[in-house]
Amino acid sequence: MTEKLSPRRPLGTATASPARPATPRPAAPSVAAPSLPTNDREFVFSAADFERVRALIYKHAGISLSPVKQDMVYSRLARRLRARGDKTFSAYLDRAERDPAEWETFVNSLTTNLTSFFREAHHFDILAERLKKHAGRNPLRIWCSAASTGEEPYSLAITACEAFNTMTPPVQIVATDIDTNVLATAQAGVYGLDRVDRLSRERMQRFFLKGTGSQAGFARVRPELQRLIEFKRINLLETSWALQGPFDIMFCRNVMIYFDKPTQYAILKRFVPLLKQDGLLFAGHSESFLHAADLFRSLGRTVYERKDARDR
Numbered sequence: 001m002t003e004k005l006s007p008r009r010p011l012g013t014a015t016a017s018p019a020r021p022a023t024p025r026p027a028a029p030s031v032a033a034p035s036l037p038t039n040d041r042e043f044v045f046s047a048a049d050f051e052r053v054r055a056l057i058y059k060h061a062g063i064s065l066s067p068v069k070q071d072m073v074y075s076r077l078a079r080r081l082r083a084r085g086d087k088t089f090s091a092y093l094d095r096a097e098r099d100p101a102e103w104e105t106f107v108n109s110l111t112t113n114l115t116s117f118f119r120e121a122h123h124f125d126i127l128a129e130r131l132k133k134h135a136g137r138n139p140l141r142i143w144c145s146a147a148s149t150g151e152e153p154y155s156l157a158i159t160a161c162e163a164f165n166t167m168t169p170p171v172q173i174v175a176t177d178i179d180t181n182v183l184a185t186a187q188a189g190v191y192g193l194d195r196v197d198r199l200s201r202e203r204m205q206r207f208f209l210k211g212t213g214s215q216a217g218f219a220r221v222r223p224e225l226q227r228l229i230e231f232k233r234i235n236l237l238e239t240s241w242a243l244q245g246p247f248d249i250m251f252c253r254n255v256m257i258y259f260d261k262p263t264q265y266a267i268l269k270r271f272v273p274l275l276k277q278d279g280l281l282f283a284g285h286s287e288s289f290l291h292a293a294d295l296f297r298s299l300g301r302t303v304y305e306r307k308d309a310r311d312r
Helices: 047-061 069-086 089-098 102-111 121-133 153-166 180-188 202-205 261-274
Strands: 139-143 171-177 190-192 207-208 218-221 229-235 247-252 275-283 294-301 302-307
Touching: 047 089, 047 102, 069 089, 069 102, 089 102, 102 180, 121 153, 121 247, 121 275, 139 153, 153 171, 153 202, 153 229, 171 180, 171 275, 180 229, 202 207, 247 261, 261 275, 261 294
Parallel strands: 139 171, 139 247, 171 229, 247 275
Antiparallel strands: 190 218, 207 218, 275 302, 294 302
């Protein structure tokens, strides 16, 4: 790999400003946050400013920020105040609400993107067994609904290649995220070696190209993997999703924890018709969908199937 790495940039599919739900849920923090200390801070960040941020991100992205996130919010948004030359949080939030481009940056700033290759590895073992049983003529369709910087969808693609023992497995992967910045990283498929150091030597040789010269210290996923994945921006709270179902497999891991239970239920209800009757839904290790038992039933190990699935 000798070509120069491209700088981060929003994906072509994600240049439009984020759509806002027609009937968003109102933010309803039960207790007002305490006044925030301003000593040693460049900008005043009042309790009212924090509550406004909480309300906005909940209303338009469904993310529930707890009071303990005050310092994190200040740190991430203060950068935007500096970049835009705003003197107060109130002025910046006014800007974000009227400027679609800044609104997108505001949302991107407050989303968390913790991920790694083959995180919660047992899920990929279960997926591999399901893929090996595929006997149909049509390709298997997989939706990764929290793609982040790409480690999860590329892990899905690697699993498919290994299950079918080919770099062109009968699999189509749609990888989505609300954050256009991390999607740009995912689409580029370039990672520091510290991000792939837990992968086996065999996987590194088969699925990655190591950089040399000015690109030393980086690895790029092979083009064959990239061709298996379509990246696009989707906000799970939007009233419509640019998706064509049904899917055989759905990965929605470690994203529901940022939503309250009513929002989780509303999203899961929309998942049902997008998942085949015998399909599988994978959740994060700390997530439980027991409150949606009328929609999905647990198969154990944070794997779910539709409530109306036929007995296996």
